[in-house]
Amino acid sequence: MTALNFDVDKLMNQLTTDEKIKLIHADDYYHTEAIERLGIPSLRVSDGPNGVRGTVFFDATPSACFPNGTCLASTFNRELLEECGHLMSIEAEHKGAQAILGPTTNIQRGPLGARGFESFSEDPFLAGISTASIVSGIQRTGRVAATVKHFVCNDLDDERMSSDSIVTERALREIYLEPFRWAVKLANPKCIMTSYNKINGVHCSESPKLIQGVLRDEWKWDGMVMCDWFGTYSTVDAIKCGLDIEFPGPTRFRRGDIVRHLLGSKEKNLSITHINACCRRVLKFIKSAVESRGTTKFNFTQDTLNDTPVTSKTLRKAAAEGIVLLKNQKDVLPLSKKDSIVVIGPNANITFSCSGGGSASMDSYHIVTILQGIENKVGHKITYEPGCYNHRFLCNLFETMTNDHDPSKKGVKASFFNKPAEERSPNEKPFDIKVVHTSCSNLFDYENPAIDQNTGIFYIDFEGYYIPPETGEYKFGCQASGTALMYMDGKLLIDNKTNQKVAPSIKVGSREETAVVHLKVGQKYHLKWEWGSDATSKLSMHWGSGSMQVGVIKVFDEDDQIQRAVNAAKSHDRVILCVGLNGQWETEGMDREIMGIPGRTDELVSAVLRANSNTVVVNQSGTPVEMPWLEDCDTLVHAWYGGNEMGDAIADVLFGDIVPSGKLALSWPYKNEDNPAFLNFHTENGRVLYGEDIFVGYRYYEKLHRAVAFPFGYGLSYTSFEYTNLKVSADEESLKVSLTVRNVGDKYTAKEIVQIYVASLDPSITRPVKELKQFEKVELRPGEAKTVRFHLTLKEACSFFDEFENSWCLEAGKYKLLAGSSSADVRLSADFDVKNTVHYSGL
CATH class of the missing domain: 3.20.20.300 (Glycoside hydrolase, family 3, N-terminal domain)
Structure with missing residues (x-):
């Protein structure tokens, strides 16, 4: 057919x-x-x-x-x-x-x-x-x-x-x-x-x-x-x-x-x-x-042929346009490639800050870290100090290992068996072999005809070689949905099988077990994990075949590392300090417990800011985090999770090749207790009460006159914009708006986001102070002005939902149209009238 x-x-x-x-x-x-x-x-x-x-x-x-x-x-x-x-x-x-x-x-x-x-x-x-x-x-x-x-x-x-x-x-x-x-x-x-x-x-x-x-x-x-x-x-x-x-x-x-x-x-x-x-x-x-x-014969082949320069260009552009410049009080940004720069912070040199976790996670074509992006931009190696760690659990181990099965590929050899290691004959062959290069091996959807479908039990031996970059103490970690034993050079290092405990926060699989060993730089260590599927564990979560998460870090004295970062900051003209969250903290299935940044990050930021005021703090998170050091920070960039090209995109903005034009898609409270859902953001006795009603985000903060760190729609540029000549006309169905926006700077071509809000001046019921109803992004050369026009329907611009009538209500009365650069930065306004009350439903 x-x-x-x-x-x-x-x-x-x-x-x-x-x-x-x-x-x-x-x-x-x-x-x-x-x-x-x-x-x-x-x-x-x-x-x-x-x-x-x-x-x-x-x-x-x-x-x-x-x-x-x-x-x-x-x-x-x-x-x-x-x-x-x-x-x-x-x-x-x-x-x-x-x-x-x-x-x-x-x-x-x-x-x-x-x-x-x-x-x-x-x-x-x-x-x-x-x-x-x-x-x-x-x-x-x-x-x-x-x-x-x-x-x-x-x-x-x-x-x-x-x-x-x-x-x-x-x-x-x-x-x-x-x-x-x-x-x-x-x-x-x-x-x-x-x-x-x-x-x-x-x-x-x-x-x-x-x-x-x-x-x-x-x-x-x-x-x-x-x-x-x-x-x-x-x-x-x-x-x-x-x-x-x-x-x-x-x-x-x-x-x-x-x-x-x-x-x-x-x-x-x-x-x-x-x-x-x-x-x-x-x-x-x-x-x-x-x-x-034109066919019913679909090709289900999966390939990587779309990993092209065109794909990378689009992803890089999207990541850069979303970056929000929050503070630039001393005009430290944009940076010069000639500046003496040091990069500090745990987010600068990790790959798992490119996206959140859960359904959003994936094996990416490639990931440009922030450190790599900056080095790509300046054309040479940059001094880097991590300062502290901010992981939830250890990772980034398989990614750095080698194996005998395919030496051309990074990763470990994974051999699949029906029996545990102690029950196999010496010459027993695996029913499957793969090279695994990601430290989070999520096997819940792994299937193979060789697996007993009634029990779901199978085993994997992961093995390969690790060469430490420095001599010192190293901490290895292992957690599993299933069971796992880790060996180093034939000796048992971690037992996550005999006496497993449930992970306290994630509640999927076992608690991470760790071990610390002394390793020598350049020496090759043979590592092996004997893993059993989810059904082999007393903690079985009955979620497919199971998973294993492994990782390693070099153990350091945190006080010493913060001091090393401070010394590096003092010895350079400019500091790029990369902090925030990652996909281990923002992930499907687990709401965050606190709004703070994990570990000793806040101490690191405060210490570096005291050491060098020309510090650019780059934060990565998908939603707001608390910043107790905010008042001491003159230069702040919010970079979200930027995908494959996050490092290059961030460098593009920091060095001025792209002028920042992103605006916050959500309000940024000072602390969690300030947000409208604070008392109701959990399930209690089977229910969650939406007690803030319609007052979500800026609707709440404005109604209560509650200050925020940064308002909805906020974002700075490397230039400034002037708004003039607002014209508003309303008839029985529509609202026509025009205004002029000018780039008053003399150096940068840049983009401004004109935001249109509407306020009801004499409502019959409680309504927000104002609500976003339209926006437009406009690009302007230095000194250039453009007229921006909007056409809104009165119904969608002015209505509320009338619960008594069970329909939308366009209520007659006086309204105000407000145009600005953010919800808190209204530049122009004009009144208009709605003459007739109308109830309606549908699109």
Whole structure:
């Protein structure tokens, strides 16, 4: 069957009931079921939020790692985000995928959310426009579908599978559903993924109100709804409300015998009509992939052929445009290549600060560290001092090792067996051999026909050689979902098998066990790990095959290291101090416990700032961190997680090859206690109370006149901009705005983000001080002025959700339009009137 005759109606008539049921659940982790009899192919979906991993975590085909969500939103650049989305679709083609499980567009209620880095903003309009832009890019050619997630209120990960989000209808509409509404209105995503949590007592994946009521009836959207992985909790309710397909397979709730039995039960009121509705939408999803390719024979080959200079250029541009200049009080930036520069800090020379963790993690094509980026820029080696460590657990070991199996590749030899080492014969051959080059070996999705499917038990010997760069004490670490023994030169070094303890924070697998040994520079040490799959452990988490995390650091006296950093800072003209978080701290499944930066980072920063005031602090995190040294810092750059090209992108900004133009996509409180969700950002007795209601982010800080470190929409440049000539006119339906922006500097061509807010001056109910309603990024040469024009609808600019009427309300009255450079930097304003009150629903 070809695309020319892929007729959904005809197929619906030909499908048996059993075949229809197969189509509404996945075949495996990433593929839909095929019905070969009728030429209906299987489709592949792939994570994710900041790149397209393909179908496996373990031994994955390397991919392009994009900047994280808050970084992309901080570009405030629709065209650039669409370009990134298009690049994601190209990546999907190279991973044999027809749908991308992203973008993520949940709201940052507070700074500690596990996947806050993965989403776009605290503001629903910015999140919605960012989502729509990326979806438009992904679906530009029609060959790849976007999956907007997680629908809805998956804004923390604490007990996320059962947590009940208690939220008012007004907050649900004005804040949490808005990004999805904008995505549907502007980009029509082909897929939407439901969240794990409940809303007001009902799981989102079986909510008639959300799926049928809002998505289908009100918004008239007819795409395919899928659950988050293992996020289906029923058979009848989920099918009846329109959850079209259950992931992953094999199914838990949609087995043929179960569904057929329920179809015959009048008490359950499940009809073949409900099955048909879900099946039809799955077929429409498949039809779009088939017709865009002209074939039902899909190529599922995964490759790295998109690792090109063009890909790197786009990723580098996106990372640089998202970087936000927070302070430049002494005009230390931009730096000169002639400056005497020292680089300090734990984030400068690590690769795992390129992205957050969980579904966002991947094996990247390559990663340019900050230190490498700076050295690439200046053309020579730079003095570097780590100062302190900021890891959660040890890593970066396999990446530096060599092996006998393939000496041309970095990594260790992994040999797979059915028996533990003590039960094997001397000549027993492994059933699989691989070279593993990442210290986090996530094997939960590893499969092999040689593994006993009833027990899931198998074993791996990881072995290779480590050569220390210096003589000294080294600490090795090992944790596992499963069991693990580590040997050095044949002697047991770490036992993470005999008496395992649960990891206290991560709650997946065992606690990290460590050992310290003295090593000599240049000497080759043979390291071996005997690992057993998850089922071999008494702590079994029943999460696939299991995992192992290993690592090493050189042990140093932290006081001495901070002093070394101070001495280096004193002996150079300029300091680049790289600190922050990484994917070990911001990761799916685990909200942050504190807003502080880990380890002794704050002590390091304070000491270096005292030693050299010409210090540029570069912070990396996906969401805000506390900065107790902020008042002492004159120069501060926030760089997020920049993906493959993070190091070069940061260097581009620091040295002025790119003028910073990013603006904060979320407010930056001084401390966690200041944020609106502080008292309610956890699940308590099964529920999480959205007590801040509509007052999320800057809406809260402005209403309470609470100071923040940096406001929403804030970001500096290497030049200055002047706003003049605001003109506003309103009729019964629309609002037309124009203003002039001038680059008043004489040196740099730069980009300014003009932000348009609207305030209700005499509302009948409590409303925010103002709300973002439009923005535009404009590039200006030195001295150049441009007129920027906006066209807003009155309904979307001025309405609130009226819970009494259960509809949106455009309320008659006086309003103010405000134009500025951030939420706290309003340059121009003008009043306008809305003459008639109107209630409405829909897009």
